[in-house]
Amino acid sequence: METAVAPTTEQLTLEEKLAQLMFVRMGSNLPPIVTASDDEQRVAELLERCPIGGLLLFNGVWPHVRDSLTRLQAKSRVPLLVSADLERGAGQQVGGLTVFPHARAFAQLGDQAESSLRDAISITAREALQAGVQILFAPVADANTNPQNPIIATRAYGEDPAEVARLVAVVVEAAGQAGALAAAKHFPGHGDTSQDSHDGQPCVDRPADELHACELPPFRSAIQSGVPLIMSAHVSYPALDPTGEPATFSKPILTDLLRGELGFTGAVCSDSLLMAGARDRYQSEGQMAAAALLAGVDMLLDLADPAAAVAEMAELVRSEQIPEARVNEAVGRVLKLKAKIANQAPHADPIPAEQVQEHKRTAAAIAKAAIRVVSPAGGAPPRLAPDKPTTVVLMKPFNLPSDPAQQPLAAAIQQRIPSAQYFEFGPDVDADLRDQAVAAAQNGGQLLVAIIAKPAAWHAFGMTDPQRQLADDLAQLDGAVIASLGVPTILQDFPAAVPKLCTYSDVPDSQTGLADLLCPTA
Incomplete structure (x- = not known):
């Protein structure tokens, strides 16, 4: 070329x-x-x-x-x-x-x-x-x-x-x-x-x-x-x-x-x-x-x-x-x-598909390796048992036209825990869906609350007031785990005893990596 x-x-x-x-x-x-x-x-x-x-x-x-x-x-x-x-x-x-x-x-x-x-x-x-x-x-x-x-x-x-x-x-x-x-x-x-x-x-x-x-x-x-x-x-x-x-x-x-x-x-x-x-x-x-x-x-x-x-x-x-x-x-x-x-060598030949797949495996490994337990300080990540009732609640600060119907965390958890119930909330928390999520979480078992906290041009940053209230209510329940898919600072106001993790990103590999850590497959 x-x-x-x-x-x-x-x-x-x-x-x-x-x-x-x-x-x-x-x-x-x-x-x-x-x-x-x-x-x-x-x-x-x-x-x-x-x-x-x-x-x-x-x-x-x-x-x-x-x-x-x-x-x-x-x-x-x-x-x-x-x-x-x-x-x-x-x-x-x-x-x-x-x-x-x-x-x-x-x-x-x-x-x-x-x-x-x-x-x-x-x-x-x-x-x-x-x-x-x-x-x-x-x-x-x-x-x-x-x-x-x-x-x-x-x-x-x-x-x-x-x-x-x-x-x-x-x-x-x-x-x-x-x-x-x-x-x-x-x-x-x-x-x-x-x-x-x-x-x-x-x-x-x-x-x-x-x-x-x-x-x-x-x-x-x-x-x-x-x-x-x-x-x-x-x-x-x-x-x-x-x-x-x-x-x-x-x-x-x-x-x-x-x-x-x-x-x-x-x-x-x-x-x-x-x-x-x-x-x-x-x-x-x-x-x-x-x-x-x-x-x-x-x-x-x-x-x-x-x-x-x-x-x-x-x-x-x-x-x-x-x-x-x-x-x-x-x-x-x-x-x-x-x-x-x-003056540089032209890059005329397409990257082979298998090479792109290798690149993607590298990205997935980096995303998973970056996840940290931030509270209680350090230590091993908590585990979600595949045989226990499980509720997953995800909150995102804004809706984008390019967003999938569900965030990747939903499929990643349900692949490992097929019975898990998943609830996703945008900036406006629907009252009926909120009641369903709280009822599912109160039904015993295990609970993961995931919060997307990332910057994006022309969009709000962090949780809205209705999301914050919902997250605070859920954090009081037994078996709750809180994860930030973004900045760790959004976790600071939750109870100290609640296990907290941070992925430092919300890209699909970070969400899948979180599921791998919480419920690893054999």
Whole structure:
């Protein structure tokens, strides 16, 4: 498979250079749900009008997405950089490929953390490249120092900046060795926020010395490891920029701090510019894109109308409100990434199905190994006997259109205990179903209460009040076991004597791993 050669900056017109800074989503896992391949025609038509720099892939399906991306690359005069949020493996955005547990799970593996993470990233990069994706929007380099953080939480490797820095370096190195491009995010640190930047404007109001000590070490580690991209945060840091501008639009943060003080020479990409933390500040996408570019952003992610933004920015360049030298600098960094990818060995041969299955077995083993008994402190996990009446109650903080009819925990438990009764509650607890669940749990036997406590864009974090009341009532019953499929902090207020476990993730393998621990088969 031949790869087109990226042109030089001098070979592009002003509009073409500006278009190279635009990265547009392909596919969607939010309503209305669209697979990446179903979105191919729209992207192809856009390429005829606006030679964008790359794509943000959502909701791909293997192997169809590979074919779609191959056709789009052939239509584009300048090679496309294709990126995706792959914090949890290529299967996070390409159905059929491997899904790994959240980052926090790897931090539980002790001496095996680095080797397991290196294996996971190598697999992720290989599968992504086979699918046509070159940029992994990973690692999350945020130290999750705020337990109430609604958007980082289990996506971070932990709370300790030094520990996060160590694992971030592993990700950057493993991705590079596999031929993919890592992107450390969200600079200068999203771990101490209590608000989701997707639907608001978070602020981290800490002194500069604390920010340097708590937020920056993982990014320093990423830079020292040769990370080619860093993603900005739509978060304000008054101690770093007294104007209150979010990092994405802050020259003191992206140019003076990131490039000047930390010495980063790679490309800076914005977080999604559809997020409220960015779009609500400007009257047009062109104005927003121009502000980000002037602050130090090289790659403008997730614009709704890139052609209009290019036209508006071109007028700003011609009127000298945007220096063309800044445009040339940014497009030069984008073209350098494209040249780097083009010079690597092509990944033309599909991964054999048996190899993908081996990858998935690796992911399952990691997910199970990460599960911990957190109360009473440590010790062996409790056991659910296959011959006793068993009730399972699962709570999830929000409903997604992509959710299965039942979470994987249901089948995993019922496979081992066929008579187990399973009840699942979304954020609104149905009164009749609640009464049925409580009655089943009160009927003696054994009870598992599982709580999904994970971050997700534009969604609530943690239990709703009705869920919390139900969980509190169930925790008082004899034989209760409580499990968090996410952060351990949600377990803190339950009675100390109740056995508690944490999987640090809600991916299917984490749920199945929990069932394996609680009711192991012979």
